[in-house]
Amino acid sequence: MERYETPDLRVTLYKNGTSIRDIANEKVKDEDQDEPKREDVDDPFYLYDLGDVVTKDKLWAKLLPNVEVFFAVKSNPDPVIIRLLIGLGKSFDCASKKEIKMVLDLGASADRIIFAHPYKQESHLRFAKEKGVRLMTFDTAEELQKVKRVHPKAQLVLRIRYDDSTATFKYGSKFGCRGEEVRPLLEIAKKLGLDVVGISFHVGSESSNPQIFRDAIRFTRPLFDIGTSLGFNMKLLDLGGGFPGRLYPKATFDKFADVITRALDEHFPASSGVRIIAEPGTFHTRSAGYLVANVIAKRVNKVDINERRERVSDGDEPFIWIYYLNVGVFSGLNGKLFDPEYFDLPEPLHEPLRNRDLKPSTIFGPTCDSNDVIMANCMLPELDTGEFVLFHDMGGYTATCACDFNGFSLPPTWYIAPKEIRLVLEKTFPAQ
Template sequence: MRTELETIIINPPSNGAFFKTAPTSPDVDVYNRPISEVFQQRLDAITSQKWESDQENAFFVADLGEVLRQHFRWKSLLPRIEPFYDPMVVQLLASLGCGFDCASKQEIQQVLDVGVEASRIIYANPCKQASFIRYAAQQNVSRMTFDNAEELLKIKKYYPEAELVLRILTDDSMSLCQLGLKFGAPLHTVQHLLQTAKDLDLNVVGVSFHVGSGCLDENAFGDAVLLARNVFDQAKCMGYDFKLLDVGGGFPGADVKDGITFEKVAAVLGPIVDRLFPTDVRVIAEPGRYYVASAFTLTTNIIGRRTSNAVTESSEPATNPEYMYYVNDGMYGSFNCIIFDHQVVHPKVLLKDELFMFGQDVPEAQYESSVWGPTCDSIDCLNKSTRLPKLEPGDWLYYENMGAYTICAASQFNGFRKSEVLYTNTFC
């Protein structure tokens, strides 16, 4: 049963986005309420439909208003650098004029299907399937990356008119996910690659780099820009006239308040780009995590509890019990970020004894606890050690900052479904 919703209609003027409410449409249903109210309304509906099939499934609440706030924050601090987004909150960002960094045929198709022009897409996968290159050619998605000579030969065969961007290797040792292990041309190979492209009569138009996902050092961006400037100069000596710089990703989201923040990155990246590159060079970025990390909140239902030290060796009841909680989303689903993105997630109590607790501290004793996903695999542990009040099956936990590398990489291992997403817009 669907709750009555309002739909957000995105129809932006040239200087931004315009929003109005309209009757529900099949495109996207969006609440215009605080996140807490969306959670409470859904949980109230579950209580009233208590025996309906699968009614207690885990679900996300995604705040499009947070995406908007992040967009305007980006435009304020890095106005010259165009965000090219990894396509998750596609329709909203398309309306804001963002470009899209796509890794496959399916992602290109997803973006084209919402009306994005091919000129706003970069096929930023340095190793591409031949049939995907042919598809890009058919759709006039001409801009794509490479980092080796074999890829140039492939592109020459399937899309010789492409506009190529050389992805160089930079220092990503200060990042949680070091993408340089897989992609990026070492600087000593640059001349050979550019000469190979010239011999094949291919059109190289610029340089890209990626300092790694979850970068922990803002100066890594500045160092990478210096390397890119050197490649621009080297290419110019070979007769090229590059007009595109892609500064990649690794930007922290709004959830990062200490250490490396977006403000610190912008203070390094913006000035060095302006100093080293004239205004006729187009500068783009791939800020996937930045836009959505803080926009998604996931709630999971406690489906079971086990007291791991119910009795002592003397068969007396334990005076300080420890609990294992089992919830209905896990490492093979939305929490794959723990493995793939090195995230540390923190459970909070959403509903306890039918009392709604969003944003509140639970004034009860806290016990040593662990939280486990629903599959039969022992790797499916979300929290090995955390402090929680004593909870019962049927209570709910929630996890904030779950927008980056979560549901997009979820599987359905052991037959468990991917979590549903409810949308709201808190932008004012």
């Protein structure tokens, strides 16, 4: 396959119509791959499709043209992804000194960053001041005192609590003030001489309810009026994250965009002068990521009759096929610890799932930890030791949350892109 290479990037370019399975199979058998380095030919690896990121960004611009993107760096701090998004004109949601430094070092300007952590380590806040990062969130009086002491010229955004009950990951127990706390907090900010410029919320990640954005936007409207009555120039609304990013989401992005557009038109029309931003993360990157792993061992256990009554229906196999992969919950699949449906079943790399008979199966990761369970009591085709499998939706909160526990190294990343975005790559990653 054709490649685009610079000192900072090596991308395999594929033709329109080429499948990810075809590309992954080429990577598995291509012995000439030397960057990034895999120690052994059966080691796992990530594939990031940069074209998918570009496609998602175009979709956002089409459906939410008046909502500025501040990409949530925590979801995928891959430097190639960050540089691509900088080239696409995006801004960034950073939660720490390290994230701020990385984004700045990769070429973003300080005015394209929101320090979107309500509770900031003082040295991190001091770093933000030194680098000119002013926009940041808060939700307590104590944080206001800290900002007054360390970064009094900050532009503050009050984070409120507005959880979606359908979201897999809810944040209200940790972040955000309640409605009745808004006026007292704004009054304290006024007394301290601080500059509050807007309101933010986060409905939660993996939301399946687009209407929650309508409700949250409507809830914030009178809060802006409170701020204005106290003399603040309330000019920014931050919609947070929670936008669907997987290949087959429960609710599609166009449904979210439609609800948000209608709510903004009603409560924050263009004539209001309020700047609208959001902090998507997995929306831009989750479906761009793939993980290729190897079956390093297998065994077949006979299921105890009492256990079988609970796990396998009458007429099914009295056995369970158990597989061990060279990746697990510590090396990128940690989402399974919080949500059993966070990832779909892996597919055999050399042929689709539908082409083989399914067996009751459990998949373990490679570590010695008994909690390293990728999939329990699922239906898979019989796999062979040494066979490769492909995971989808691996571009968000995967590698960023991984570690090398038990000595199993983190999988390296290869970048791929359709030939159609070569001009985008040349502009963002110019050859020297």
